[in-house]
Amino acid sequence: MRQRTLLLGVVLALTTTLLAAVPAQAIVGGTESTRAYSFMGSFQPSFPAPPRDDQHGCGVEVLAPQWVLTAGHCAGKNPTGARNGVPRGWQVRVGSLDTTSGGEVAEVDHYYRLATSDDEGGFWGKDLALLHLSTPVAAEPVRLASTTPAEGTEVRIMGWGMTCADSENPACFPERLREADTVVQPLSACPSAEPTGELCIGSRDGSVAASNMDSGGPALVREGDGWAVAGVVSGPGGADAPTLFTDVTRHADWINGIISGTDVPPDDEIPNVEGAVQLDGCTGSVVRTPASRDDDPALLLTNGHCVEGERPEPGAALVDQPAERDVPIADEQGYPQVTARANRLVYATMTGTDVALYRLDTTYAQLDVEGAKVFRLASEPVRAGQELTMAYTSIRLHCTAEAVVAHLREGGYQQDDSIRYAGSDDCTPWPGTSGSALLAADGDTVAAIHNTHNVDGERCTDDNPCEVAGDGTVTSVRGRGYGQQVHQLAACLTTGSELDLSRRDCELTGSG
Template sequence: MRSRSLLLGVVLALTAALVGAVPAQAILGGAESTRAYSFLGSFQPSFPRPPRPDGHGCGVEVLAPQWVLTASHCAGKNPTGARTGVPRGWQVRIGSLDTTSGGEVADVDHYYRLATSSDEGGFWGKDVALLHLRKPVRAKPVRIASATPADGTPVRILGWGMSCEDSTNPACFPTKLREADTVVQPNSVCPAAAPVGELCVGSRDGSVAAGNMDSGGPALVRDGAGWAVAGVVSGPSGDRSPTLYTDVTRHAGWITGIISGTAVPPDDEILDVEGAVELNGCAGSVVRTPQAGPHDPALLLTNGHCVPGQRPAPGAALVDQPADFEAPIADHQGYPQATARAKRLLYATMTGTDVALFRLDKTYAQLRAKGAKVFRLTTTPVRAGDPLTMAYTSRRLNCVAEAVVPHLREGGYQLDGSIRYATGENCAPWHGMSGSALLAPDGTTVVGIHNTHNDDGGPCTDDNPCEVGPDGTVTSVRGRGYGQQVAGIVACLVKGSKLDLARPGCALTGTA
């Protein structure tokens, strides 16, 4: 069962994703800028929205009237993590000192990322991206520096990064541009050993550096009477240390090829992820039973270990408790087709099975009117050999039920009739996939729910589930993934999306 911090809100997930785990804050050692830089801008996507009132997520630099430069990981916040494609709700504010007013606002209609974190070797040294603007801006572009700046070269760094570490405090998100003058350090100064293609920028003690939410912002060098961009903020170097900037001079050919139209990469194929619900550390799906009516409140299915707060105790269940969180239901590209709120935890257990059901504030009819995908909940158990599709929020995994395990133990809990997947590259779940629906071949029936896999071969501990045979033999195999049966849930639900644990045929674990 995966460790989780579910339902603290998408805010915390986006904080980590958009800003990176950078211990330094803001543009350290600098001051508020007194004049705007016409080429500098703030990247402000409405989906996923950064966790700050002004909507700033990253810095950008205008390279041509319809092109801006940023970091690849900033453009990687599309739902499926695609390298190239069409975003939804992305915009930039160019040429203003303030993220909330002034300058020019332009919509982004395409993104091109040089590298992704799934690439061999990751994106270090290649953490750059281009965003195409729907309409040209009037801002004067900045040039790319002609060569990698030598150690000791003076640089100016700019950004709207956080001024303190509390991501829940609006005062930590400055709207006024800050800048600082510093130098390029030898790569050895950065504790992360600055991978090839990264610049080590800032003071040796980190008192002058970039930080959280400065990603994509520039390291500027003098080019005659003006500025040229030599690097963009990529990530942390370490505590009390300089910052890593991707050396964009190494990628001038890639950048020029796209801007000129001579070497434009094709869009990635976006796999259909319709119906998945992102729950910050887990996934979910909206399900209905055969007896559900169109005006019944819709139900959200996920794992019992994904509920907020205290987990259900071994041998017990949580029943009819308050809940309040947003549930975005994805369209086929992963963007929200409809959004509902979970208002009640109907049921959750980690004994016998690992499931949770939340009642939403929208009915099935209301969700259908919005075009949201609703899955059917099966009444037939999964059997060995059954094909399964794991419906995660950014992709689909093709799995096969290798066996139905009589007993599965993990961290003090026992699950019965668990589904073991056949191992292979097409079905290798990872942390964060808990709660993903397991679909029948029809693509609309939920027959199970993914909940765990064995990390390192350890027996029966958290993140290391073990199988227990009829004779008590314990088997623990690194890499094995497991899901839970859901066929028994239908017998416990009645019209109106209500739970009745005393109903004939209901075998779910009761209250303590």
């Protein structure tokens, strides 16, 4: 399959695959719409929140009073990447030119995706989702096109995508609907097209096309005296090329089966990911020691290599540094139960172990009132043979400590008594799992913390850790994963979630 990005409107951060968006102009070559389309709507999820004030993430089309159609990848930004399930904080605004006012607003209480990136062949050509609304809307629905439009067929495209490339500039996010009239091109005009299931729509040079945050929007064709939806925006067709749309007509049976209630797929079984904290490119967990008091500021645990800014130097530690970092603590389904703020980096090192501790602006008692999960920090080391559960933000991986390695070296750093995982399909970490808690059998104790795996099979280089035995023998195995001990942290912490490296039993880097 060809590599391709998505015309996303939703910030990713929690899902196992992170697909980059390609910023471009909204409905390139288009103009502001002069009248509203009753069936056209804006999908506005609160989590993950789009990077714009109006909360627009993707386009939707009303197919029935309680059903709207959009791109599958728009609904795929649920915390665990589920195919079918119940969202939280999703809504649509339909029948308005404006994303912030007018029309009708309805909550989304269910989503169904035709395909996911985990399916064989991925979801290209099947990038569709149906969203069920909790209350009916009065908007007049649009019907599905009766057949795949032929090359040269005139179509109308529309959406609220970006008008310039700077995602930090609010002016790049139009609140008023834009549209353009264009044609269906041969698939060869879209270099990244799949051979079946997709439509290539726009001008051949890309001067008229859909773009970033137009995902889910329609390709409309005239049938009789009205519009019919033939395609849904999925992704770019290539540089300076038309846009790719999923051919809706190929999946009419799937759409009609769900809307009619005759063929509704079951919800996915959602793994319990309570307590996982999603950080930029890493994961964390909130922990307390046996000595922690309810009125102490809570502590966030992650890897030393996950700190913002400069990492600790080999042989050194960062101590008592200012910090500003959001800490969204997940509920069982992965949605934020509460979002705290890290205001101090208490400690971070990548020598001896690979850990970082942040102090939060919220106490343990306050988190308890909010129902947030707080884990206990282990006071004993992990031993070979111990069963561990890796608490990632979208899944729980089941690992076994195959061995405790004397020394682990990677890119100039060395950690001691590292935990090597036994090879298993149930324990296959990937980038982004760094900092995930490794839970003991009770599910409440952080026994260790995941920190690395060997990507390429190289020896002792960045992203390729190697083991150094007591006799100096060096080995490296591609794909092998490792965690770090955390039991030594408790001896260095005092009341008030303060660090004291001078304590007698404290053996962290920088102590003594």
